[in-house]
Amino acid sequence: MPAFEYAPAPESLELANLKPGYRPFIDGEFVDGGGEPLKTVNPATEEVLAEVSTASAADVDTAVKAARKAFEKTWGPMPGSERAKYLFRIARLIQERSRELAVLETLDNGKPIRESRDSDLPLVAAHFFYHAGWADKLGYAGFGPDPKPLGVAGQIIPWNFPLLMLAWKIAPALATGNTVVLKPAETTPLTALVFGEICQQAGLPPGVVNILPGAGDTGARLVEHPGVDKIAFTGSTEVGKLIQRQVAGTPKRLTLELGGKAANVVFDDAPLDQAVDGIVNGIFFNQGHVCCAGSRLLAQESVVDELLDKLRYRISTLRLGDPLDKNTDVGAINSAEQLGRIRELADSGEAEGAQRWTSPCPVPERGFFFAPTVFSGVHQSMRIAREEIFGPVLSVLTFRTPDEAVAKANNTPYGLSAGIWTEKGSRILWMANRLRAGVVWANTFNRFDPAAPFGGYQESGFGREGGRTGLEGYLDV
Amino acid sequence: MSERVTVAKTYKLFIGGKFPRSESGRVYPVTDRKGQFLANAAHASRKDVREAVVAARKAFGGWSGATAYNRGQVLYRVAEVLEGRRDQFAAEVGAAEGLPSRRAETVVDAAIDRWVWYAGWTDKVASVLGAANPVAGPYFSFTVPEPTGVAGILAPQESSLLGLVSVLAPALAAGCTAVVVSSADRPLPAITLSEVLATSDLPDGVANILTGRAGELGPWLASHGDVNALDPTGADPEIRADLARAAAGTVKRVLAVPAAEPDWTQPPDIARLRRYLEAKTVWHPMGV
Numbered sequence: 001m002p003a004f005e006y007a008p009a010p011e012s013l014e015l016a017n018l019k020p021g022y023r024p025f026i027d028g029e030f031v032d033g034g035g036e037p038l039k040t041v042n043p044a045t046e047e048v049l050a051e052v053s054t055a056s057a058a059d060v061d062t063a064v065k066a067a068r069k070a071f072e073k074t075w076g077p078m079p080g081s082e083r084a085k086y087l088f089r090i091a092r093l094i095q096e097r098s099r100e101l102a103v104l105e106t107l108d109n110g111k112p113i114r115e116s117r118d119s120d121l122p123l124v125a126a127h128f129f130y131h132a133g134w135a136d137k138l139g140y141a142g143f144g145p146d147p148k149p150l151g152v153a154g155q156i157i158p159w160n161f162p163l164l165m166l167a168w169k170i171a172p173a174l175a176t177g178n179t180v181v182l183k184p185a186e187t188t189p190l191t192a193l194v195f196g197e198i199c200q201q202a203g204l205p206p207g208v209v210n211i212l213p214g215a216g217d218t219g220a221r222l223v224e225h226p227g228v229d230k231i232a233f234t235g236s237t238e239v240g241k242l243i244q245r246q247v248a249g250t251p252k253r254l255t256l257e258l259g260g261k262a263a264n265v266v267f268d269d270a271p272l273d274q275a276v277d278g279i280v281n282g283i284f285f286n287q288g289h290v291c292c293a294g295s296r297l298l299a300q301e302s303v304v305d306e307l308l309d310k311l312r313y314r315i316s317t318l319r320l321g322d323p324l325d326k327n328t329d330v331g332a333i334n335s336a337e338q339l340g341r342i343r344e345l346a347d348s349g350e351a352e353g354a355q356r357w358t359s360p361c362p363v364p365e366r367g368f369f370f371a372p373t374v375f376s377g378v379h380q381s382m383r384i385a386r387e388e389i390f391g392p393v394l395s396v397l398t399f400r401t402p403d404e405a406v407a408k409a410n411n412t413p414y415g416l417s418a419g420i421w422t423e424k425g426s427r428i429l430w431m432a433n434r435l436r437a438g439v440v441w442a443n444t445f446n447r448f449d450p451a452a453p454f455g456g457y458q459e460s461g462f463g464r465e466g467g468r469t470g471l472e473g474y475l476d477v
Numbered sequence: 478m479s480e481r482v483t484v485a486k487t488y489k490l491f492i493g494g495k496f497p498r499s500e501s502g503r504v505y506p507v508t509d510r511k512g513q514f515l516a517n518a519a520h521a522s523r524k525d526v527r528e529a530v531v532a533a534r535k536a537f538g539g540w541s542g543a544t545a546y547n548r549g550q551v552l553y554r555v556a557e558v559l560e561g562r563r564d565q566f567a568a569e570v571g572a573a574e575g576l577p578s579r580r581a582e583t584v585v586d587a588a589i590d591r592w593v594w595y596a597g598w599t600d601k602v603a604s605v606l607g608a609a610n611p612v613a614g615p616y617f618s619f620t621v622p623e624p625t626g627v628a629g630i631l632a633p634q635e636s637s638l639l640g641l642v643s644v645l646a647p648a649l650a651a652g653c654t655a656v657v658v659s660s661a662d663r664p665l666p667a668i669t670l671s672e673v674l675a676t677s678d679l680p681d682g683v684a685n686i687l688t689g690r691a692g693e694l695g696p697w698l699a700s701h702g703d704v705n706a707l708d709p710t711g712a713d714p715e716i717r718a719d720l721a722r723a724a725a726g727t728v729k730r731v732l733a734v735p736a737a738e739p740d741w742t743q744p745p746d747i748a749r750l751r752r753y754l755e756a757k758t759v760w761h762p763m764g765v
Binding site: 126142237240241242244245247248249253256258413428432433437438439440441442443444447449451452453454455457458459460461462464467468469472477 | 759
């Protein structure tokens with residue numbers, strides 16, 4: 001393997017405008033939260049980035065009341081054409097501040113700057129642009145001539161795409177006339193709080209958007225708050241089930257976007273080099289912290305050896321390390337806790353008899369890192385084939401016939417995404433038809449767009465985000 | 478000369494295209510609105526629910542994989558057979574709901590028309606609810622609605638036929654297969670509907686109808702790992718929260734239904750169809 005040497009190319013840390021302290025954003029103002037303050041850590045260095053004041057039960061109540069008032073007095077009655085202009089403003093402000101936000105996101109989350117800059121931020125802006133246009137066209141969305149908003153939306157988002165998930169939640173909620181109380185993840189609150197500044201800069205009426213940093217208990221208080229009309233949650237299936245139970249028997253609407261264990265199916269006629277890149281993108285994008293990651297590679301038996309050779313070679317060229325370095329491909333695992341979980345599951349793969357291969361790339365001594373890992377000889381019953389690892393770990397299984405590929409691909413309680421690699425168009429359509437998954441990528445993987453609905457089947461949740469379909473979750477229809 | 482003795486009918490369940498007795502051997506008496514004994518109905522058990530779910534799952538691949546045109550034809554055929562037995566339904570609905578014959582006929586006509594309305598939706602939902610997504614990149618991206626799977630349906634308690642048709646037909650039109658628990662006190666029109674379904678072209682197991690108590694069978698449907706959606710319409714409002722909690726164990730889709738039974742004579746919309754559909758987005762690169 002040729003060892004390319006790259007000079008360090010770090011993005012400037014100063015761009016993030018990092019402040020020593022961050023506070024909840026309630027009713028248009030940054031205020032001290034009554035909760036236990038938390039320290040957010042740079043997962044690449046384990047250094048504290050900032051202290052974050054968190055929301056207490058009383059703060060949740062204040063935020064929900066502010067959101068209710070804004071819904072009734074300003075945002076709800078406002079014509080869609082005016083709401084649209086605020087969303088367009090937000091989209092522009094995000095574009096203007098995108099370098100700052102990308103660096104801050106990378107510092108707080110550990111994802112490579114290349115991804116936060118080229119993938120996350122452009123999509124964040126695109127979500128606001130896309131939904132801005134819907135605000136005054138809801139009568140054309142197919143839910144009747146004048147669909148009504150639900151009211152106050154409580155939104156809980158994960159740490160893997162802190163700002164992108166915020167955009168996925170807030171943009172459609174505001175476009176449809178709802179007001180929001182959003183809880184970012186405990187380990188990645190910073191960009192959400194800077195988004196509060198953007199709301200101020202856009203002149204958004206107070207209370208329309210409220211951001212409450214905190215841990216699971218803050219989320220639970222938001223879910224059970226009687227003043228909330230809708231809960232939108234993205235996160236683990238385990239927590240999703242708890243929330244569904246908690247909301248049961250109340251009039252609250254619920255959408256869930258939960259875990260996945262996606263199959264990436266490679267047929268023997270696939271363009272293998274292209275497939276290898278797709279597989280790498282499918283599982284190592286964002287360190288594998290992606291609910292729709294292609295974590296189960298189903299390779300046709302006749303090409304599995306060749307594919308694995310190419311794959312291992314390609315993976316060993318991935319650069320792991322400083323997320324702020326523009327040449328880094330794989331950044332840091334978001335937290336010590338998550339790193340522990342990945343290690344435990346990877347160890348179970350070895351214990352259950354799968355063959356482990358780890359990229360020989362150097363791993364930094366400090367920070368939370370996990371080298372790209374591939375398990376071959378994986379059986380369907382193994383934990384690494386059934387449980388979501390949420391890290392840079394790929395499990396490789398094989399199949400002989402298309403029917404077997406379908407059966408194995410569908411053999412999980414999840415149903416979020418799937419991939420197909422073959423040159424044969426009719427086979428792609430045949431497979432796409434049979435895969436029980438909300439998103440199917442053929443000869444590509446991990447593509448996202450605000451115009452394309454995203455969401456799961458079965459235990460990957462219900463409801464869609466994006467597209468016309470995605471509006472339904474925020475309308476009373 | 479003595480009067481002719483009528484042939485009394487033994488009513489059974491409808492599972493997998495067959496008419497078995499309840500595995501439990503239990504029956505319960507069904508009376509008309511005046512308390513006059515009409516018949517014994519099978520009292521379905523938990524085991525019957527499980528058998529019915531197995532039948533519905535087995536039928537799902539074929540039914541959801543059939544062309545929309547074919548499903549529409551089959552469902553329209555059901556309406557034809559329903560129409561042929563209009564008088565029998567009118568008599569049974571009249572007895573079950575205590576309606577005078579003209580009112581009962583109106584209700585039966587509405588049920589037939591409702592079935593026709595849903596039959597016509599099979600080949601239209603994809604164009605109405607699907608999309609070609611104008612994504613920012615060289616990709617072809619489209620979204621198609623697909624049936625969610627096996628539907629567990631607790632049919633309305635009051636409206637024995639029109640209500641039943643209004644909750645069953647959308648599930649079948651969406652491409653789901655169904656396990657239905659009929660109205661407990663007014664089950665006879667449901668069994669006659671089973672006979673209609675059995676003698677139409679509907680594949681075995683696509684619709685399974687159990688006579689029994691929603692309160693007893695609902696929890697098993699709600700917690701069953703192979704049921705994908707739950708319609709709690711016929712459940713007592715007090716147990717609906719429990720059903721919804723049980724459904725959370727498998728992230729089941731639970732239909733939001735009004736507290737009281739709605740007026741089924743109102744024109745339907747596609748809300749019920751939408752609840753049984755998942756949106757699948759497919760991406761492919763474009764290039765030369």
